[in-house]
Amino acid sequence: MKGSIKVVVSTKKLRYELNLRRNITIIQGDSASGKTTLIQIMGDYLSGRTGPGTEVVCDKKCAVLSGDSESAISRLRLLTETIVFVDEQERFLHSKAFAKAVLDSNCYFVFITRDGLNMLPYSVNEIYYLKNSGYYQNTRQVYNSMHQVYPEVETGEKMEPSLVLTEDSNAGFEMYKAICQNRNISCDFAGGKSNVAKYILDNRDENIVAIVDGAAFGADMQSAMHALKLRKGCHIWTPESFEFLILQSGIIEAEGLRKIMEEPGEFIESGEYGSWERFFTWLLEELTKNTIYAYSKKKLNSSYLTSGNVEKIMRMMQKVGLFAIEGDEP
Amino acid sequence: MLSIIFNRGTKDIEDANYVFSPDTYFKYNYEEEWFEDELVKEMVQDVDSSVVMSAHAIESPVFGIIAPERLSGGVKALIIMYKEPNLIVNASACGNNCAKWILEIGRRQDITIRLGYEMEFSEPFDICVKNSGNVIHSYFEFLKEFQEVEIFEG
Numbered sequence: 001m002k003g004s005i006k007v008v009v010s011t012k013k014l015r016y017e018l019n020l021r022r023n024i025t026i027i028q029g030d031s032a033s034g035k036t037t038l039i040q041i042m043g044d045y046l047s048g049r050t051g052p053g054t055e056v057v058c059d060k061k062c063a064v065l066s067g068d069s070e071s072a073i074s075r076l077r078l079l080t081e082t083i084v085f086v087d088e089q090e091r092f093l094h095s096k097a098f099a100k101a102v103l104d105s106n107c108y109f110v111f112i113t114r115d116g117l118n119m120l121p122y123s124v125n126e127i128y129y130l131k132n133s134g135y136y137q138n139t140r141q142v143y144n145s146m147h148q149v150y151p152e153v154e155t156g157e158k159m160e161p162s163l164v165l166t167e168d169s170n171a172g173f174e175m176y177k178a179i180c181q182n183r184n185i186s187c188d189f190a191g192g193k194s195n196v197a198k199y200i201l202d203n204r205d206e207n208i209v210a211i212v213d214g215a216a217f218g219a220d221m222q223s224a225m226h227a228l229k230l231r232k233g234c235h236i237w238t239p240e241s242f243e244f245l246i247l248q249s250g251i252i253e254a255e256g257l258r259k260i261m262e263e264p265g266e267f268i269e270s271g272e273y274g275s276w277e278r279f280f281t282w283l284l285e286e287l288t289k290n291t292i293y294a295y296s297k298k299k300l301n302s303s304y305l306t307s308g309n310v311e312k313i314m315r316m317m318q319k320v321g322l323f324a325i326e327g328d329e330p
Numbered sequence: 331m332l333s334i335i336f337n338r339g340t341k342d343i344e345d346a347n348y349v350f351s352p353d354t355y356f357k358y359n360y361e362e363e364w365f366e367d368e369l370v371k372e373m374v375q376d377v378d379s380s381v382v383m384s385a386h387a388i389e390s391p392v393f394g395i396i397a398p399e400r401l402s403g404g405v406k407a408l409i410i411m412y413k414e415p416n417l418i419v420n421a422s423a424c425g426n427n428c429a430k431w432i433l434e435i436g437r438r439q440d441i442t443i444r445l446g447y448e449m450e451f452s453e454p455f456d457i458c459v460k461n462s463g464n465v466i467h468s469y470f471e472f473l474k475e476f477q478e479v480e481i482f483e484g
Contacts, residue, residue: 028425030404031404032405033425088403091350094339114447116446116447142392194481197473223448227473230470
């Protein structure tokens with residue numbers, strides 16, 4: 001399944017509008033914001049118990065998974081091209097077997113959970129809370145809409161770090177290290193995405209900018225944000241992935257690439273790629289195969305480290321306020 | 331005092347007194363007299379914006395008059411923590427808007443909760459982290475303790 005999918009759930013008293021943009025969507029937030037009620041309405045509707053007045057409108061089939069782990073996973077394996085909802089009260093939501101079944105599936109998923117699902121690579125951009133926005137268009141329906149917990153807005157603030165932190169020592173680290181060396185800034189890696197928050201907490205005297213693969217950092221975002229908030233001047237930058245940056249930067253040119261980069265969701269089949277990060281890695285490897293830019297995630301090809309190419313990545317960092325652009329006021 | 335067991339990943343608490351789903355536990359075990367308690371009424375008002383009229387009737391701004399079973403999962407978890415302090419309640423059922431009430435219950439009596447995310451507790455507080463045995467007093471210490479807990483993926 002690919003592309004954005006809209007789901008509208010309504011009763012006489014409630015209306016929910018969800019816009020699902022990729023395979024995994026997380027809903028969390030305050031108690032009493034209507035998360036579990038959403039799942040209950042959906043479950044009742046799909047079971048044919050609701051009668052008139054309750055509606056679920058979606059171009060795709062919807063399903064609510066509940067009950068024991070074995071039954072839920074067995075049922076999931078039978079579902080294709082379906083929007084699957086799971087509430088936090090389902091124990092299997094946190095199991096390894098369920099995570100595997102999710103990654104093997106071509107369905108879209110909506111999980112209600114505050115706990116991180118560390119075995120699933122979900123995006124920081126697809127973590128939402130529900131907000132009651134008053135009554136819907138002259139009706140008695142209380143309208144609930146989704147809002148990003150970590151909105152994609154630019155702060156406008158210039159980031160001048162003393163240390164740039166990456167998740168690991170792979171290709172991205174080599175590029176950022178080259179950029180940092182030119183500016184006498186330290187560059188280090190955390191040794192895995194789950195260690196980013198701990199690294200920040202252990203280095204509170206540094207102005208850290210953490211650069212993470214936003215497409216797969218969802219489970220660790222809350223911890224990182226809490227750690228960063230403890231010190232002014234610390235930030236996090238969440239491009240989809242390092243491969244995404246290369247593809248956006250203009251280093252690689254290929255027919256049709258711009259269209260893919262403008263609307264990746266229209267091209268990424270959820271059954272083939274567990275996360276957009278995996279898609280962009282595949283795409284970059286495919287486009288550079290047998291060229292001087294042949295890409296390997298483990299070790300950055302030196303062709304990417306020419307001054308011109310480093311400059312292209314650097315410009316992308318400057319666009320989000322990371323490092324001053326030459327000629328700018330300090 | 332409030333004690334917390336941090337729990338991350340796939341492995342859950344194995345304890346006969348552990349309540350994984352406060353919602354389900356509440357449905358089968360709540361007692362009518364719980365709703366005569368002023369603190370319960372305050373928590374229902376604050377978290378669910380609802381008024382306890384009696385043990386059988388709660389006035390919700392969205393649903394009208396409802397039974398206690400239709401309260402939010404968060405407030406049900408708070409009520410169980412308060413009324414059955416011998417149980418270990420899964421506080422991941424509670425949002426950040428429940429944090430001040432968990433601290434309040436912990437000030438009144440000894441309770442132990444399970445937590446799988448970094449709930450936003452406002453200082454000052456005294457919390458015993460069961461994983462390490464440390465008593466912590468700041469949110470920085472809270473975050474550090476949480477990060478020390480292994481993410482179980484087995």
